[in-house]
Amino acid sequence: MATPKNKIFINKIVKHYLKYDRDNPFIFISSLLAFIGIAIGVMVLMLSMGMMNGTQKEWQKSLFVMNYPLTILPLGYQMTNDKLVQELSQEFPNLKFSPFYQTGVFSKSSSGMEGFMLYGVDFKKEIEINSVLKEAQKNSIGTKSKFRLFVGNAFLEKTLMAKGQKLTLNFSNQQAIGFGSMPIQKRFIIDASFDSGLNNYDEKILYTTHQAFNKILKYPIGIYDGIHIHSKNPIEDKKNIEIFLKKMGKDRGLRVQGWWEQNASLFSAMEMEKEALFLVLLLIILIASLNIISSLLMTVMSRRAEVALMRTLGATSVEINSIFFRLGTIIGISGILVGTMLGFIGMWVLTTFPIISLPKEVYGFSNLPIDLTTTDFISIVIGAFIIVVLSSIYPAKKASSTDPLTVLRNE
Secondary structure (H helix, E strand, C coil): CCCCCCHHHHHHHHHHHHCCCCCCHHHHHHHHHHHHHHHHHHHHHHHHHHHHHHHHHHHHHHHHHHCCCEEEEECCCCCEEHHHHHHHHHHCCCCEEEEEEEEEEEEEECCEEEEEEEEEECHHHHHHHCHHHHHHHCCCCCCCCCCEEEEEHHHHHHHCCCCCCEEEEEEEEEEEECCEEEEEEEEEEEEEEECCCCHHHHHHEEEEEHHHHHHHCCCCCCEECEEEEECCCHHHHHHHHHHHHHHCCCCCCEEEEEHHHHCHHHHHHHHHHHHHHHHHHHHHHHHHHHHHHHHHHHHHHHCHHHHHHHHHCCCCHHHHHHHHHHHHHHHHHHHHHHHHHHHHHHHHHHHHCCCCECCHHHHCCCECCCCCCHHHHHHHHHHHHHHHHHHHHHHHHHHHCCCHHHHHHHC
């Protein structure tokens, strides 16, 4: 039967070894450096993961609006029309649908040619599913023309235009002029401007009415290029819509596309970068843990006589192992706790005070976004704890294997 450990004895020795030793100051300094290194490592990991996750969520939020949660696109012969919109609205009353037209256009200016994507929408339906356009509606000049435009603020800045001015757009479709042809041209009036937070979208995306497409490009009324769908749970609703289309026999001619599919490469790259950053910063804690190993080994070497004496007075190798293992874990866990506190304080400071500002035209947001998820926090704590535990095993085993007869004979 194994002899039970004397916890009172172990705790007293641990407290004694944690105190500053004038005869061996470097041991205490090494332990202090290990404590500080682990605390800084945990803090930096929390801040970095929070920034990465916050940035990813901000971009997701913007892309969720401008790319739309779900979009139904025709493939081949199948078309989207008012009948399909009505059937979907009846089957999924919790979703909002907005049919649209789309085409590429370009305009000429003193700086050259610029290409844009022009959407034809029903503004009443579109603003229900697009909060950016809903906000833009508030600054509309109120024109009732079917040839009105909603453009991005970045577009106005780049073209040096303003609301109320007219913009000539050239379509790829040709019209006959004499014995030749030329691209169809039409002047639109800029009615409102929007700011999605994504500069590239604001520069390149324009919105006009259904009637403009029907009039200029002779698009048939009630037949569309696709349907924008607003959904609070797009992944689940995408599956349900696909099942419904299959039941209706339209699944081969129509495709349901989620906003995440349009930006899959961006978010997979961000996720890979996040994982790589986590592993690199975890090395800070790993390097700090080397100080735990070195300080414990120095403690073992400097306390060999005391360890041998304890063994001769009845202390078991298990108790000696426990003493030095606890020394390492106390230093490491204390560093983790302090690092966690510093991490939360750092996140509060960075989100409360404008210490770091970002160019909005580049990132789409000016304040540094920090959002540390529970999963990331648990991963950081568990990763640091495992490193600390592993760093304490070898020195503890080295101390417990001390031969008291050999040490006392040499003393």
